[in-house]
Structure formats: C-alpha cells, structure tokens
Amino acid sequence: xxxxxxxxxxxxxxxxxPDAAIIKPTDAIIRLSATCICGSDLWPYRxxxxxxxxxxxxxxxxxxxxxxxxxxxxxxxGQFVVGSFVASDGIxxxxxxxxxxxxxxxxxxxxxxTQSERARIPHADGTLVATPGMPGAELIPSLLAASDVLGxxxxxxxxxxxxxxxxxxxxxxxxxGLMAVLAARQxxxxxxxxxxxxxxxxxLAREFGATDIVTERGNDGVxxxxxxxxxxGAHSVVEAVGTQESMRQAIGSARPGGHVGYVGVNHDVAxxxxxxxxxxxxxxxxxxxxxxxxxxxxxxxxxxxxxxxKVFDLTLPLDRAAEGYQAMDERRAIKVLLQP
Amino acid sequence: xxxxxxxxxxxxxxxxxPDAAIIKPTDAIIRLSATCICGSDLWPYRxxxxxxxxxxxxxxxxxxxxxxxxxxxxxxxGQFVVGSFVASDGIxxxxxxxxxxxxxxxxxxxxxxTQSERARIPHADGTLVATPGMPGAELIPSLLAASDVLGxxxxxxxxxxxxxxxxxxxxxxxxxGLMAVLAARQxxxxxxxxxxxxxxxxxLAREFGATDIVTERGNDGVxxxxxxxxxxGAHSVVEAVGTQESMRQAIGSARPGGHVGYVGVNHDVAxxxxxxxxxxxxxxxxxxxxxxxxxxxxxxxxxxxxxxxKVFDLTLPLDRAAEGYQAMDERRAIKVLLQP
Numbered sequence: 001x002x003x004x005x006x007x008x009x010x011x012x013x014x015x016x017x018p019d020a021a022i023i024k025p026t027d028a029i030i031r032l033s034a035t036c037i038c039g040s041d042l043w044p045y046r047x048x049x050x051x052x053x054x055x056x057x058x059x060x061x062x063x064x065x066x067x068x069x070x071x072x073x074x075x076x077x078g079q080f081v082v083g084s085f086v087a088s089d090g091i092x093x094x095x096x097x098x099x100x101x102x103x104x105x106x107x108x109x110x111x112x113x114t115q116s117e118r119a120r121i122p123h124a125d126g127t128l129v130a131t132p133g134m135p136g137a138e139l140i141p142s143l144l145a146a147s148d149v150l151g152x153x154x155x156x157x158x159x160x161x162x163x164x165x166x167x168x169x170x171x172x173x174x175x176x177g178l179m180a181v182l183a184a185r186q187x188x189x190x191x192x193x194x195x196x197x198x199x200x201x202x203x204l205a206r207e208f209g210a211t212d213i214v215t216e217r218g219n220d221g222v223x224x225x226x227x228x229x230x231x232x233g234a235h236s237v238v239e240a241v242g243t244q245e246s247m248r249q250a251i252g253s254a255r256p257g258g259h260v261g262y263v264g265v266n267h268d269v270a271x272x273x274x275x276x277x278x279x280x281x282x283x284x285x286x287x288x289x290x291x292x293x294x295x296x297x298x299x300x301x302x303x304x305x306x307x308x309x310k311v312f313d314l315t316l317p318l319d320r321a322a323e324g325y326q327a328m329d330e331r332r333a334i335k336v337l338l339q340p
Numbered sequence: 341x342x343x344x345x346x347x348x349x350x351x352x353x354x355x356x357x358p359d360a361a362i363i364k365p366t367d368a369i370i371r372l373s374a375t376c377i378c379g380s381d382l383w384p385y386r387x388x389x390x391x392x393x394x395x396x397x398x399x400x401x402x403x404x405x406x407x408x409x410x411x412x413x414x415x416x417x418g419q420f421v422v423g424s425f426v427a428s429d430g431i432x433x434x435x436x437x438x439x440x441x442x443x444x445x446x447x448x449x450x451x452x453x454t455q456s457e458r459a460r461i462p463h464a465d466g467t468l469v470a471t472p473g474m475p476g477a478e479l480i481p482s483l484l485a486a487s488d489v490l491g492x493x494x495x496x497x498x499x500x501x502x503x504x505x506x507x508x509x510x511x512x513x514x515x516x517g518l519m520a521v522l523a524a525r526q527x528x529x530x531x532x533x534x535x536x537x538x539x540x541x542x543x544l545a546r547e548f549g550a551t552d553i554v555t556e557r558g559n560d561g562v563x564x565x566x567x568x569x570x571x572x573g574a575h576s577v578v579e580a581v582g583t584q585e586s587m588r589q590a591i592g593s594a595r596p597g598g599h600v601g602y603v604g605v606n607h608d609v610a611x612x613x614x615x616x617x618x619x620x621x622x623x624x625x626x627x628x629x630x631x632x633x634x635x636x637x638x639x640x641x642x643x644x645x646x647x648x649x650k651v652f653d654l655t656l657p658l659d660r661a662a663e664g665y666q667a668m669d670e671r672r673a674i675k676v677l678l679q680p
Contacts, residue, residue, distance in 0.1 A: 093572060094596050102596030102620050104571070159622075231444070232433060247613060256434050256442030256626070266613030273587055273609025277602070280442050280626030282499075286596070286617050 002340070003116030004057040004321045009047030010329075012057065012322045020118040025071035026089075028124030030063040030081060034144045035115050036312065037324050037336045038085075039174050040265050045325050048267055056113025057321075058338075059085040060147040062140060063119075065128070072124040080135055081128040082298060083121055084290035085109050085148040090126025100126070100291040108287075115321055117340040129294040132302055139301060141309025141337055145179070146297040149335065150308040151290030152263045153179025153240065154297065157187055159261025159284040160236035164188040169214075169225050171250045172240035173201040175311045175335040176263055178208055180238040182308060185209025186300070189236070193228060195221055195249070201334065204310065218245055222252035233258060239285070242266050248275075256280040263288055312337040342680070343456030344397040344661045349387030350669075352397065352662045360458040365411035366429075368464030370403040370421060374484045375455050376652065377664050377676045378425075379514050380605050385665055388607055396453025397661075398678075399425040400487040402480060403459075405468070412464040420475055421468040422638060423461055424630035425449050425488040430466025440466070440631040448627075455661055457680040469634040472642055479641060481649025481677055485519065486637040489675065490648040491630030492603045493519025493580065494637065497527055499601025499624040500576035504528040509554075509565050511590045512580035513541040515651045515675040516603055518548055520578040522648060525549025526640070529576070533568060535561055535589070541674065544650065558585055562592035573598060579625070582606050588615075596620040603628055652677040 003017035043049040065079045088103035095103045107122040153176045162168045162184040170180045173196030184192045193212040194205035202213050214224040233255035242264025250260050262285030300306045314333040316324050324336035343357035383389040405419045428443035435443045447462040493516045502508045502524040510520045513536030524532045533552040534545035542553050554564040573595035582604025602625030640646045654673040656664050664676035
C-alpha cells in the first residue's frame with residue numbers, strides 16, 4: 001500500500017509500504033477515506049524532534065472497517081469509523097476516568113502512520129466510534145477533523161472550562177486554535193478572543209465564533225486581553241502552540257482563579273514555578289482525550305450543527321503529501337487533507 | 341508596642357515598634373490573642389528571600405477588635421476575629437469568584453507584620469470573620485491555625501480535589517502538609533498517603549487521618565506511591581514544600597487526569613512543559629484563598645470536630661520569638677505559637 005515516510009527534515013516521500021495487517025486479536029484494519037497533516041507532524045519535519053531513521057507519518061484517520069481481529073467484537077467490517085490519534089483500550093481505570101489518551105495500554109497512532117491507504121487500529125473496540133451510517137463526501141472533512149484537530153481544540157476549551165458567562169482567549173491561530181474557538185462557542189462562552197495576526201485566519205476565527213481579535217503577542221498580547229477584560233484577564237485560556245512564549249502568554253492572559261487548557265505539544269518549555277504560583281491559574285493539558293468527546297462531536301457533525309471541516313484549506317492526493325507538508329510549513333495552508 | 345523585626349538572615353529581634361493605628365477608613369485594629377511563625381517566614385530568615393533592610397515579620401493572627409475605621413461596618417470592637425494572611429476587600433470580581441488571596445486590592449499581611457501585640461488589618465469587613473463568641477483559651481491555637489496553615493493545607497486539598505473515593509498523597513510533612521492531611525480526611529478521602537521521614541511527624545499525620553506513610557523521596561517516593569495505587573498514581577496530590585524536587589515528586593505521584601494542589605511557595609522552580617504535558621495532571625496553586633474557607637473552618641473548630649491546634653508543638657512568649665525561629669529552622673519544632 002502507499003504511505004508517507006519522513007526520511008529527514010523536509011524530506012517526506014509517499015512510497016510502497018508493507019500492507020496493514022492484523023497483529024493482535026484486538027486490532028482492526030481500516031481503508032482510509034481521508035487522512036491529513038497535523039501541526040505536530042511539523043515538529044519532526046522541521047527537525048525540532050529528532051528522527052531515529054525513516055519514520056512513518058500521520059495519526060489522523062477516518063475510513064471503512066475492512067477486517068477485525070478475533071477479539072474485536074463491537075466494531076464490524078463495513079462500518080464507517082472515526083478514531084482518536086491515540087488508540088486506547090477503553091476499559092482501564094484511566095480510560096474510564098475520561099483520559100483515554102493516557103490509557104495504560106495506549107498506542108500513539110503516529111507509530112502506525114495513518115498517512116496511508118490502509119491502517120491497523122489497535123484496541124479497535126476501545127478506539128473506534130462508528131458513524132450512524134455511511135457519510136456523504138461533504139461530511140468526510142469534518143469527521144476527519146474530529147480525529148484530532150477538533151477533538152484537541154475541544155479538549156483545550158473543556159480544560160480551560162469554557163462555558164456560559166465566560167470570556168475565553170485562544171492563543172494560536174493554527175487549526176487547533178481555530179477549533180478551540182469553535183468549541184468555546186459550542187460550549188456557550190460569552191466572549192471569545194482569538195489571538196491572531198493573519199487576516200485569513202482571523203476571518204475563519206470569526207466564522208467559528210470569535211467575538212474579538214487580538215493581534216499583539218507576548219506581553220503586549222497579555223495587556224490587550226487585560227484591557228478587554230476589565231484589567232482582570234480571561235476566565236479561560238486555550239494554549240494551542242506549545243512554545244515558551246505562547247505558554248507564558250496563555251498563563252499571563254488568565255485571571256486569578258481562571259483556567260488554562262494547553263494542547264500545543266510543549267517543546268523546550270520551562271515554566272517558572274513562582275510565576276505560576278502567583279498567577280493562581282489552573283493548568284491542564286496534554287495529549288487530548290479525544291475519544292471521550294467523539295460520540296458528541298460525531299453527533300454535532302452528523303446533524304450539521306458544526307462544520308469543522310472548513311479548517312482544511314488545501315486538499316491533495318496522498319501521493320502529493322510532500323506538497324502539503326511544504327504548504328503547512330510555510331503557513332500557506334492552515335491544514336491539509338490527503339485523499340488516499 | 342512590641343513586635344518582631346528581621347534585621348538579617350538569622351537575626352530576628354522583638355523590639356518596640358510604632359503602635360498600630362488606623363490609616364484607611366476600612367481598617368481595623370486588633371489586639372492579638374496569639375500569633376505564630378510560618379514555614380514561609382523561614383525563607384527570608386534563611387536568606388533565600390533577600391531583604392531590603394529590616395522587615396516586620398508575621399502574617400498569622402487572631403484577636404479582639406479594638407477599633408474600626410469609619411467605613412468598616414460589619415466588624416465591631418469587642419469581637420473575636422480570625423483573618424487570612426492576605427487582606428482582601430471581599431467585593432471585587434476575583435474575591436467573589438472565590439480567590440480573595442488574589443483580590444485586586446489585596447494586602448499581604450507580612451507587610452503589616454503580625455508578630456506583634458496589636459495589628460492594623462486592612463479591608464476589615466472583607467478580611468475578618470468573627471467567631472460565634474469569645475473562645476476559651478483551648479480553642480485559640482486552632483483558630484490561629486485557620487488564619488494560614490490550616491486554610492492553606494485545606495486549599496491544597498481542595499485544589500487537589502480530595503474527596504470521597506479518592507487516594508490523596510501529601511508531599512511535605514511540615515505544618516501545612518499535616519493540615520492538608522487533616523483537610524483530606526474532612527473532605528472524605530478514602531486513602532491518605534503522607535510522605536514523611538520523621539517519626540514524630542508521621543505520628544501526627546496518622547492522628548490527622550493519614551492511612552499510609554511513604555518515607556522515600558524523589559523518584560523513589562513516586563515509585564512507592566505508584567506501588568500503593570495499582571501503578572497509576574494518586575488521584576490527588578498536595579504539594580506543601582515548594583522546591584524543584586518536591587514539585588516534581590508531586591506531579592510524578594499523580595495519575596493522568598489527577599490533580600495537584602501546590603501550596604508551598606515556589607522558589608527557583610522550573611517545571612518542564614513537556615513533562616507536565618505528558619503527565620496530564622491538573623495543577624492549581626498559589627497563595628491560599630483562606631478567607632473563602634474561614635467560616636467553614638471556624639465552625640468545625642468551634643464544634644470541636646477538628647483540632648488543628650495540635651500542629652503547634654512549641655509555645656513561647658512573643659519576646660522570645662528568636663528562639664521560635666531557631667527551633668523551626670532546625671526542625672526541632674513543627675510550628676511555634678507566640679503569645680503577645
């Protein structure tokens with residue numbers, strides 16, 4: 001089957017890879033209807049995350065079940081399914097407490113590499129959620145978004161305790177940040193401040209529900225958010241970048257007693273304990289427990305209440321994945337959908 | 341009036357200081373029935389926090405109101421009152437949201453210096469809570485504890501979401517850590533793991549409600565907590581020290597989806613964003629919003645349901661405060677009560 005492999009920073013190739021096959025009796029094999037490129041794929045693509053030799057790529061996926069292992073009992077061949085970027089057993093104490101992305105038996109799907117025609121999904125029963133029927137082509141992008149970018153933005157907003165009466169600030173105008181805006185809106189936030197300096201992203205943020213735009217960054221951005229919130233800061237802040245500056249901006253933008261949900265994968269970030277102590281904000285982040293939200297997100301998409309698929313502004317055949325990486329790396333595209 | 345002044349690391353003197361007097365119409369003057377020495381007083385005493393010249397000391401207090409300013413309307417002369425180590429107006433948005441220690445008009449009481457015979461309490465109406473009547477001498481230590489050490493341990497346990505069915509680990513066996521054990525018990529925790537290597541403190545921890553003792557520290561301590569929790573870590577962890585090691589121990593001891601409440605004032609702590617991200621724990625700390633809990637704590641003490649005053653294991657006249665600092669610095673005393 002065809003699949004993407006990263007050989008070195010900047011060098012992604014789509015080539016023939018061994019066909020996906022059942023390894024454990026709890027596995028399923030799906031034929032992908034769509035896959036995509038994630039902001040976090042750019043970390044190794046840019047050489048920030050080091051490679052130990054060629055690496056299969058991709059962790060987002062929707063598709064049709066082709067085969068299941070002998071112990072996969074709820075997922076059936078022929079079903080259209082959505083799964084999280086972390087496979088989870090669904091039955092351990094951590095899964096049951098709502099944190100499937102920290103499942104004691106979790107498998108990060110980038111180890112499987114879903115930028116491919118077919119993919120093995122571990123813990124199929126715990127991981128996959130079937131849609132109510134076979135979706136029309138127009139729903140595929142939104143369902144694909146649920147696999148990670150929407151689910152991650154949603155977790156950011158939930159972790160930040162976005163809700164009625166709240167002012168929510170979102171740091172980062174990448175796809176996850178934009179999805180956090182959508183999530184905050186769905187969760188009933190009163191005011192949503194998108195921090196963005198790119199006009200096309202500001203426009204999309206407004207479409208998704210942003211009520212205010214702040215273009216400044218760092219301390220100036222913090223000052224602007226305070227200015228908009230009676231000097232206090234936002235109740236809820238979603239951090240969707242993962243750098244030192246963006247984390248400080250997020251913490252600084254929250255009021256005492258407020259909540260920061262951080263979903264940008266942190267790289268070389270060191271938080272000052274003292275700053276955090278006196279900021280008196282709650283901090284919760286990590287790999288988003290997307291599986292927790294999937295049934296709700298699929299329902300919202302199926303009923304056409306949200307259209308997160310709009311976040312894909314470039315669609316390419318899988319074989320041209322390299323162009324997609326370039327476009328995202330250069331910020332010419334927000335998020336790239338790949339068609340196997 | 342007599343009051344404590346720190347002149348240099350290790351050099352605390354009780355001397356004549358200007359008598360406490362109303363400065364703002366919202367102030368009250370109290371005559372202290374008791375005050376005490378806090379673990380956080382040791383930071384400047386040990387030279388970890390630098391001094392800009394001689395500093396008045398102390399921020400914990402209970403006593404009788406002697407005089408109120410023209411705008412203090414709920415607090416009356418003659419009342420016995422307890423207040424937090426942070427004076428707060430009680431009416432700003434941050435106070436009303438439950439975070440009076442981050443009140444927009446807050447005054448840290450160590451700027452007033454309550455290791456003294458009398459003290460000016462800013463924002464008297466917002467800060468002070470009157471007891472139902474004049475307490476007997478036997479209740480004074482417990483009421484004094486509510487002013488900071490109990491309230492701070494309580495906040496740690498609340499921030500860690502200690503409650504029924506939860507396993508709570510407490511890092512730090514100082515007075516605050518011991519109070520966090522008491523709080524976790526009152527909040528209904530199922531299992532309370534005190535991390536302590538000192539026999540007398542272990543004993544007190546068990547009296548306050550600890551069900552398990554872990555003597556190891558750092559990674560070994562984390563491993564022990566995991567061993568006691570089916571490999572997962574505690575649901576709730578209270579950090580009551582404030583060092584790099586204790587913060588890492590606390591975060592490492594919590595399970596994914598768990599909560600860390602940190603109340604040790606952080607000094608030179610840098611948290612790895614990446615470690616925190618993958619730990620997937622909620623973090624909340626800062627100066628404890630003690631005022632939020634005071635009515636409940638006073639009631640528990642008044643009804644003899646808790647006896648936090650046991651945390652004081654040395655009582656001295658105010659004039660011998662220097663001996664108290666020495667005893668706490670050398671860990672010969674857990675917490676020292678001073679009688680003006």
